[in-house]
Amino acid sequence: MAFYDGLIDALGLRGSCGDDGGGNLSMADLLAATGDDEAGKEFFPFPSLDNLNEACSNIAQSRDVTKGIENAFLGVKDSLKLVLDPITQPLSWLLDGSLWLFQAVPWFIMIPVLLYITWWVARSVGVTIFVALSLLGLAFIDHYDVTMQTLSIIFVCTGISILLGVPIGIAMSKNDRLQKSVIPILDLLQTLPSFVYLIPLIFLFSVTESKLYGIAIILYAIVPVIRLTDLGIRLVDKDVIEAADAFGMNSRQKLWGVQLPLALPNIMAGVNQTIMMSLAMVVIASLVSAPGLGVNVLRGIRNLELGVGIVAGIGIVLLAVILDRTSKAALDRVDMARKHN
Amino acid sequence: MSDPKVRIRDMYKIFGPRDKDVLAHVKNGMGKEELLVQHKHVLGLQDINVDMQEGEITVIMGLSGSGKSTAIRHLNRLIEPTAGEIYVDGEDVMKLSESGLRSLRQEKMSMVFQKFALLPHRTVAQNAAMSLAIRGRDEDEQKSEALRWLDRVGLTGYDGHYPSQLSGGMQQRVGIARALTANTDIMLMDEAFSALDPLIRTDMQDLLLELQTELNKTIIFITHDLDEALKLADHLVILKDGAVVQQGEPQHILLNPNDPYIEDFVSDINRARVLKARSIMQPITAKKFAGDVRANDNLESMIAVSGGETSLTYRVLNAAGEPVGQIDMRDLVRALVPRVSSTAA
Numbered sequence: 001m002a003f004y005d006g007l008i009d010a011l012g013l014r015g016s017c018g019d020d021g022g023g024n025l026s027m028a029d030l031l032a033a034t035g036d037d038e039a040g041k042e043f044f045p046f047p048s049l050d051n052l053n054e055a056c057s058n059i060a061q062s063r064d065v066t067k068g069i070e071n072a073f074l075g076v077k078d079s080l081k082l083v084l085d086p087i088t089q090p091l092s093w094l095l096d097g098s099l100w101l102f103q104a105v106p107w108f109i110m111i112p113v114l115l116y117i118t119w120w121v122a123r124s125v126g127v128t129i130f131v132a133l134s135l136l137g138l139a140f141i142d143h144y145d146v147t148m149q150t151l152s153i154i155f156v157c158t159g160i161s162i163l164l165g166v167p168i169g170i171a172m173s174k175n176d177r178l179q180k181s182v183i184p185i186l187d188l189l190q191t192l193p194s195f196v197y198l199i200p201l202i203f204l205f206s207v208t209e210s211k212l213y214g215i216a217i218i219l220y221a222i223v224p225v226i227r228l229t230d231l232g233i234r235l236v237d238k239d240v241i242e243a244a245d246a247f248g249m250n251s252r253q254k255l256w257g258v259q260l261p262l263a264l265p266n267i268m269a270g271v272n273q274t275i276m277m278s279l280a281m282v283v284i285a286s287l288v289s290a291p292g293l294g295v296n297v298l299r300g301i302r303n304l305e306l307g308v309g310i311v312a313g314i315g316i317v318l319l320a321v322i323l324d325r326t327s328k329a330a331l332d333r334v335d336m337a338r339k340h341n
Numbered sequence: 342m343s344d345p346k347v348r349i350r351d352m353y354k355i356f357g358p359r360d361k362d363v364l365a366h367v368k369n370g371m372g373k374e375e376l377l378v379q380h381k382h383v384l385g386l387q388d389i390n391v392d393m394q395e396g397e398i399t400v401i402m403g404l405s406g407s408g409k410s411t412a413i414r415h416l417n418r419l420i421e422p423t424a425g426e427i428y429v430d431g432e433d434v435m436k437l438s439e440s441g442l443r444s445l446r447q448e449k450m451s452m453v454f455q456k457f458a459l460l461p462h463r464t465v466a467q468n469a470a471m472s473l474a475i476r477g478r479d480e481d482e483q484k485s486e487a488l489r490w491l492d493r494v495g496l497t498g499y500d501g502h503y504p505s506q507l508s509g510g511m512q513q514r515v516g517i518a519r520a521l522t523a524n525t526d527i528m529l530m531d532e533a534f535s536a537l538d539p540l541i542r543t544d545m546q547d548l549l550l551e552l553q554t555e556l557n558k559t560i561i562f563i564t565h566d567l568d569e570a571l572k573l574a575d576h577l578v579i580l581k582d583g584a585v586v587q588q589g590e591p592q593h594i595l596l597n598p599n600d601p602y603i604e605d606f607v608s609d610i611n612r613a614r615v616l617k618a619r620s621i622m623q624p625i626t627a628k629k630f631a632g633d634v635r636a637n638d639n640l641e642s643m644i645a646v647s648g649g650e651t652s653l654t655y656r657v658l659n660a661a662g663e664p665v666g667q668i669d670m671r672d673l674v675r676a677l678v679p680r681v682s683s684t685a686a
Contacts, residue, residue, distance in 0.1 A: 243458035245419055247472050247523065248446035257474075261462045 002054035003045050017056040073200065081204055088211045091218075094156050095210040099291065102152035107144055111135050114151075118322075122329030130325065134318045143293070143315050150282055150292030150319060157214060157278045161222040162271060169229025169267075170255070179230060186223045194220055194284045202288060213285035220281040224273035232266025233259050268331040275323045283316060293319070344431060345392035346559040347399075347416060347527065352389040352425030354411055354583075357382030360423045373582050385411045386583045389425070394576065395526075396557040400591075402570040403580035409563045412580065413529050416561065417450045418442055429527070447476055451520035455532035457512045459504040465491065465515050466500035472523035490518040494548065510541035514548075521552070530562045534569065546572055567606055571595070571615045579603055592620035596676065608679045613641040621676045622657045622666030630656040636665060640673055 008014055045051045049062045102110070111132070118131045138147045172179040197216040205212045236259050244254050260267075286294030293312045300309015355363055355376070363380045373384040386408045393399040403409045414420040416427060418434060427434040429449060437445060451472065459468045467474070469491050470483035491500055494514040504512050513533060520528050530549075534542045546569060553560065564570050570577055571591050578588040586600045595615060598604045619636035631653035634643055637660070647653050647670055657666040 237458070239454060239456045239458040240460060242419060243452070243454055243460075246417060246446060246450075246452040246454075246529075247475055247519075248443040248448075249475050250443060253475060258460060 002051070004047060004052055004055035007047075008056045013056065017058050073203065077203060084204060088205075088215060091156075091160070091214045092209050092211040094160075095153065095214050098152045098156045099149060099210075102148040103145060107139060110148065111139070118326050121333075122326050123333055124329045127325050127329050131322050134322055138315055138318065141311065143296075143311070146291070146293045146296060146312070147315060147319065150279075150294070150316070153213070153217070153282050153285075153290060153292060154275065154278050154319075154323070157217040157221060157282075158271070158275050160214075161218050161225055161274050161278065164218075165222045165225035165270070165274070166229050166267065169226045169270075170233060170260075172226070172230040173233035173259075182226070186226060189219055190223050194281055195287075198285075198288055207289050210290075213282075213288050213290035216285055216288070217278050217281040217290075221274045221278035224277065225267070225270040228266045228270030228273070229263065232263030232270075235266065236262045265331060265335050268327070268334055272324065272327040272331060275327055276320065279316065279320050279323065345428075346395040346430065347393040347561070348426075348428040349389050349391045349412075349415070350426040350428070352412075352415060352427065353387055353423045354385035354408070354415065354420065355382050355423045356385050364423055384583055386415075386422075389585060391578055391585065391588065393559060393561060395559050397575035398553060398560040398562055398573050399576045399578065400562045400564060400570040400574035401578045401580060402564055402567065404565055406582075407580040408583040409565075409580050410531055411583075413531050413561060413563050416527075416529060417446050417452065447472060447523070449525050450527045450529055451523035451525045452529040452531065453513070453516045453520050453533040455535055457504070457509075457516045457536075459512060459515055459519075461504055463503075464500065465496065465502050465504065465507070468504065468515055469500075469518040469522050471519055486522050486524075487518070490521045491515070493521065493552070494518045510537050510545065513537060513545060517545075517548070517552075521556075525558075527559045527561070530560060532563050532565070535564065535566070542569070549573065567610060568615075571610070579606070591615075592617060596620060604679070610679075611641075612677050612679065613644060614639050616640045616676060618643060618655075618657050618668060619659075619665070621672060622668050623672065625656070625664060625667050627654045627667055630654055630667065632656070633658050633664075634668070636660070640677065643668070643670075643673060 008017065049060055049065070052059045053061045105113075114135065115128055115132055119128045122128065135144075135147070138144060168182070172182055194216075197219055198212075201212050201216055205215075240258060240262070241254070244258050249257065282290055282292060283294035283297055286292065286298045293315045296308050296312030297316070299305055300307075300312065353364060353367060354360075355367060357363070357380070359380075360382060363376065363382050366380065367376060367384060367387055371379075376382050376384050389412060391399070391401075401409045401412055411420055415422050415425075416429075416434070418427075418437075422435070425435075429445065434442070434445065460471065463471075466484065466487045469487035473483045473486060488500055491497065491514075494517050496511060496514050496518065499507065499511065504515065507515065513536075516533070520530075534545045537545060549560075550573065552558075562570075562573055564573075574591045576588065577591040577594055579586045579594070581600075581602055587594055587598065587603055592615075594603065595607050595610070595612065598607055616639060617636065618634050618638045618640070621640070622636070631650075632646065633656045634646065636657050643655065647655070651670045651674055653670050655668050655670070656664050657668060659665045
């Protein structure tokens with residue numbers, strides 16, 4: 001006899017419970033059926049779904065909950081896919097196109113171009129030399145191709161994160177209600193374990209499509225740029241905004257002439273974080289066929305190839321330092337322009 | 342007297358979510374404290390009626406929390422009043438659309454701020470030309486106008502600097518140049534000199550008076566400093582707890598304070614330096630005079646002229662040199678004693 005029989009009877013629900021034993025057998029039932037009956041029972045079990053189900057078979061079991069979520073997701077999957085597929089298709093093209101471009105350009109053009117970009121954004125001799133040494137070093141141990149793949153994915157995903165994130169941040173800074181409703185979503189995106197992003201995406205899109213990892217990376221990396229754009233605009237000196245109003249600026253002039261330039265150091269800090277987070281995610285995304293250094297790390301784990309994994313890991317660290325130093329140098333440059341001292 | 346340039350009628354400001362609802366209580370005489378305790382609303386301004394004449398400096402004075410900064414922000418609607426009307430050139434500012442309000446701010450009223458509020462990422466010249474840039478004027482005009490006014494406020498050669506490279510006094514000169522470049526009839530100055538140290542402040546006051554004799558703008562100036570108010574004001578408005586306690590010609594207020602609050606206020610003033618001969622002169626009755634003084638001479642200079650002798654009588658001449666009154670030195674000495682509070686007497 002189940003523990004909660006008495007409770008069900010007392011509440012007068014026996015009639016609605018239907019025939020006893022009609023429900024699905026739980027694992028515990030099967031175990032109990034094989035062993036002796038009362039030995040495994042607790043004295044006062046928690047009134048969980050499974051325990052209640054023993055007393056009344058019309059009460060759902062816990063596995064019905066997970067089943068329900070799965071069914072619900074599969075139920076909306078097709079219609080969701082119908083909407084999301086065409087919207088996100090350009091992402092696949094971008095990622096594939098960029099991958100092709102990064103690999104099609106020969107190294108003796110690509111490396112100088114990258115160095116020139118570094119110089120252009122950072123204006124720092126030290127950083128440029130460091131980037132040069134790192135890239136040449138990686139190429140020397142035949143990691144040039146995977147490095148370029150990773151870099152290409154980061155370029156595309158960070159670019160899209162900035163394109164989407166900055167306007168969202170601006171909208172949040174203008175509207176308190178929007179800010180209140182978006183912040184929990186950002187918290188969720190930031191705390192959700194990065195592996196969990198992949199689960200629904202795998203069901204929605206085929207693993208062979210590059211947008212699968214693209215979306216995962218963007219969702220993970222877009223958070224800081226949104227947060228810091230919002231914060232940066234809110235932190236702009238109220239007196240300066242008042243002066244802009246007092247001289248009759250319209251909201252577009254205020255945004256482009258005052259708010260964005262003064263928020264730029266904060267936005268750049270957000271971009272720096274976004275780059276770092278997309279690098280972190282691009283490694284995990286190798287689980288769903290994202291090419292690059294992450295694949296080698298994965299190989300190191302799967303095949304216990306210690307050396308391969310560690311070299312790829314060091315490559316990722318180097319890339320991280322390159323991207324961080326370059327974007328930080330750019331940030332400093334923006335800040336310096338502000339101080340003029 | 343012609344129509345006032347700016348006119349404020351029955352203006353009220355209550356801070357809080359239900360300001361319109363509690364307005365009735367305030368109109369029925371509920372005080373600031375009561376309103377805060379019973380309705381959790383803060384009374385900012387009550388029953389403000391001020392006329393500001395064209396070409397005059399109207400000074401609104403009060404201690405912090407008296408609502409003076411709130412009041413000036415109503416004129417260009419940086420703050421929306423709870424009730425009341427504001428007329429600029431006879432046009433009701435409260436009825437303006439958003440774009441109408443913007444063009445009012447661009448073309449009729451410029452503003453100078455206590456904390457300068459310059460754009461830190463723009464050069465001094467770009468800051469000075471801000472109002473023209475907003476109106477979409479071409480670069481050459483922006484540049485030449487900005488340089489002209491920077492020159493006028495004594496910042497020749499600083500146009501390429503950034504605000505953070507300038508001292509406070511110089512930054513505020515940029516602020517004034519920015520307001521002048523806008524070429525508006527009305528200038529709002531919100532404690533424009535309060536953040537500056539005393540010597541610089543005197544310099545800036547002189548600069549403002551000098552510009553004013555030349556430009557004849559309608560200036561609304563906010564300050565908490567009575568000396569500054571008396572130096573600049575053509576028309577003085579004294580605010581306390583969001584209400585006007587007294588307004589009028591500053592000399593008149595000084596000689597006839599109508600409230601113990603103002604008596605306290607004016608008792609610390611160096612009256613000999615602030616009061617002018619015209620304020621205390623009497624109709625001419627004497628035949629013989631010890632000498633002539635100008636109507637705008639202050640009493641200090643008269644004491645110096647008389648050598649401290651109190652038995653003399655001086656003739657007062659106006660700017661054109663015509664006799665307009667006389668001053669008995671005994672009256673002068675009496676005028677130097679602040680009136681004792683009526684409650685204390």
